[in-house]
Amino acid sequence: MNFGTPHVVRNPELSAEACLPLLEAATGEVFQIMLGARLVRSNDPNPPEVADLTAMVGLAGQMCAIVSLRCDTATARRLAAKMLGEPSLEGNQFDEAARDAIGEICNMVAGNFKAKVAGLVDGCLLSVPTVITGKDYHLHLVANGSRAAVVLEFEDSPIWAALDLNT
Amino acid sequence: MKQKCVLIVDDSSVMRKIVERSLRQAGFELGQVLEANNGLEGLNLAQKHTLDLILSDINMPTMDGLEFVRQVQTIKSAKGVGVPVVIISTEGSEAKVVEAIHCGARGFIRKPFTADQVRERIAPFLQE
Numbered sequence: 016m017n018f019g020t021p022h023v024v025r026n027p028e029l030s031a032e033a034c035l036p037l038l039e040a041a042t043g044e045v046f047q048i049m050l051g052a053r054l055v056r057s058n059d060p061n062p063p064e065v066a067d068l069t070a071m072v073g074l075a076g077q078m079c080a081i082v083s084l085r086c087d088t089a090t091a092r093r094l095a096a097k098m099l100g101e102p103s104l105e106g107n108q109f110d111e112a113a114r115d116a117i118g119e120i121c122n123m124v125a126g127n128f129k130a131k132v133a134g135l136v137d138g139c140l141l142s143v144p145t146v147i148t149g150k151d152y153h154l155h156l157v158a159n160g161s162r163a164a165v166v167l168e169f170e171d172s173p174i175w176a177a178l179d180l181n182t
Numbered sequence: 183m184k185q186k187c188v189l190i191v192d193d194s195s196v197m198r199k200i201v202e203r204s205l206r207q208a209g210f211e212l213g214q215v216l217e218a219n220n221g222l223e224g225l226n227l228a229q230k231h232t233l234d235l236i237l238s239d240i241n242m243p244t245m246d247g248l249e250f251v252r253q254v255q256t257i258k259s260a261k262g263v264g265v266p267v268v269i270i271s272t273e274g275s276e277a278k279v280v281e282a283i284h285c286g287a288r289g290f291i292r293k294p295f296t297a298d299q300v301r302e303r304i305a306p307f308l309q310e
Binding site for chain 2: 044045048049095098099100101111112115116118119122123125126127130136137140141142143
């Protein structure tokens with residue numbers, strides 16, 4: 016990933032697929048800056064579905080979309096520990112921190128993503144993050160929606176970054 | 183150097199800890215560090231303590247950061263003037279920065295932030 020190159024998308028008819036490189040770059044930057052961690056794209060585009068935590072942030076305005084990050088609880092715990100510099104957190108306290116951490120990371124990814132889409136930084140607002148626990152659910156796109164996702168690896172664990180775009 | 187009293191207002195407890203750690207890593211001598219989950223809690227703490235600096239998020243439940251900045255302007259700092267507020271937010275648009283400054287914020291840091299950005303933007307308020 017090259018985080019130094021400015022990304023500009025000027026096509027008014029954006030698709031989720033076209034925005035995916037920006038989302039990938041935005042995610043990589045947040046992990047690099049806030050966690051000192053380098054994400055790599057997974058060699059396996061369809062790894063086993065282990066994610067039981069989903070963080071979502073909505074974008075409303077010139078772009079209406081949902082940015083989401085998914086991972087398993089163990090990975091979210093490691094994210095929280097790394098963010099806090101406190102590997103000794105335990106039990107419920109750790110799970111709460113894990114949910115908080117994945118939500119806040121998703122929030123920063125969404126903010127960073129919209130800053131990369133030309134014209135969007137001033138034309139779009141973010142929701143507060145929502146975190147879902149469990150994996151027995153389906154996300155249904157509304158009419159004219161498109162979805163794109165990428166699997167990234169954080170310390171050998173998969174993290175799914177996705178954009179659900181309502182065009 | 184006198185240790186500083188800082189209030190961090192953010193609905194994410196993880197982010198409050200990160201902000202505090204970033205301040206310490208930047209070399210600022212912190213005394214009491216107070217935390218609030220939203221603007222209303224922040225306002226209550228600001229009325230009860232003598233603060234040197236407030237760092238606040240924007241998107242929060244109950245009372246958002248911009249309303250908090252407006253209302254906290256009337257509270258005097260340790261130096262006898264309005265407590266300086268620096269916004270730390272994912273909302274980094276020019277319009278949002280201008281709005282925050284118009285509300286009374288003295289600085290703006292966009293998330294994600296580096297230690298250097300924190301040092302540079304906070305130094306004017308915490309260095310004597």
